[in-house]
Amino acid sequence: MKVGIFIMPKKRTLPYIILGILAQKDEQTGRQITLQFQNEIGEFWKAAHSQIYPELKKMVADDWIEKQTHAGNDKEIYYRLTPKGQAELLAWITQPIDELPVSQDIFSLKLFFIQEATDPRIKTMIAEERALLKKQLAHLKEREHLLFDGHVNQGSYGHYLILKRAIARLKSQLVWLDTVEN
Amino acid sequence: MKVGIFIMPKKRTLPYIILGILAQKDEQTGRQITLQFQNEIGEFWKAAHSQIYPELKKMVADDWIEKQTHAGNDKEIYYRLTPKGQAELLAWITQPIDELPVSQDIFSLKLFFIQEATDPRIKTMIAEERALLKKQLAHLKEREHLLFDGHVNQGSYGHYLILKRAIARLKSQLVWLDTVEN
């Protein structure tokens, strides 16, 4: 997309996810934010602490978040949203999505390279993929039980939704695997 | 994953996809390979020509592919697999997948940030997402009709599969959207 002399910046996602994490629960440390990526968010975005810590510094510099240390605790650094950060999050959510994501599904790509329907590798690959999906599905169902157990808590609708979304995705993939096998 | 003094290289995907593209039809130019990413493969991996051309050079240097120019045509450069490239492709497909991909679904992430079920933005976001999904589904169904039209051609099973996979994915997402709306 070329727009005159303006350079179009690459689409950023990580800082907005961090804003979203802090919007759900203020006063979180870099480590707590990092750990969020191991749960439901990790189904849709991954980031290591080595990417998060510098990002937090940048966000402080840009006045999207502010740091706060607690007395008698020089180890942990807590972050919370600034009004500007809240505004940025709002603007980002409101902005329409213009294209669908790429799923980077290595399994599908590997299948793409198999030219003959009779190839014996297909069975093995499906079995392995099914095992991975089942394991993750079990994990997410446990999370659902643990976090919500039937009822959605006030102010957790978003969290509830993406957990449900992840579960639905896994289930549909398992259904599709069955159709391939026959 | 730390394994003694060995440095674990980052997981590469692009060169293997290029090998797969050349395995389906030998003698393709950089441009033809680039264009493949606009169709079915693009559902699962994207790459611009500015990434592909340098990658092709590297793959030639590594003896995974070889370049070939045709007489009276100094414009186009054709590539084909070397035995080593074929072996690399085979090895990659055989290697088990150890973890599920991250879908990088911005729509799901944005939903995550919406805390209340009554938020009026949800309706708009779903409508926009539905439009995107429907458009892409229509496109893929047309591709299916164009390329296969009921029967799978010999040697195109992989291509057929990932097209079917992409269609199934889109359909399941549309179904899920309905469940959110109510």
Next chain:
DNA sequence: ACTGCCATGTAATTAGTTACATGATTAT
């Protein structure tokens, strides 16, 4: 003449990964 596409390439930058690093605390 101009627009758009074919075909290939490079430059500059940002995003993301792997590894290295330190010091404190908690469990066995």
Next chain:
DNA sequence: ATAATCATGTAACTAATTACATGGCAGT
């Protein structure tokens, strides 16, 4: 003691994106 985890950070590198760049050829 020592192993694991908490908590933060940096260094080095690879992958990927956006933009710049050139020359040819086809259509209007």
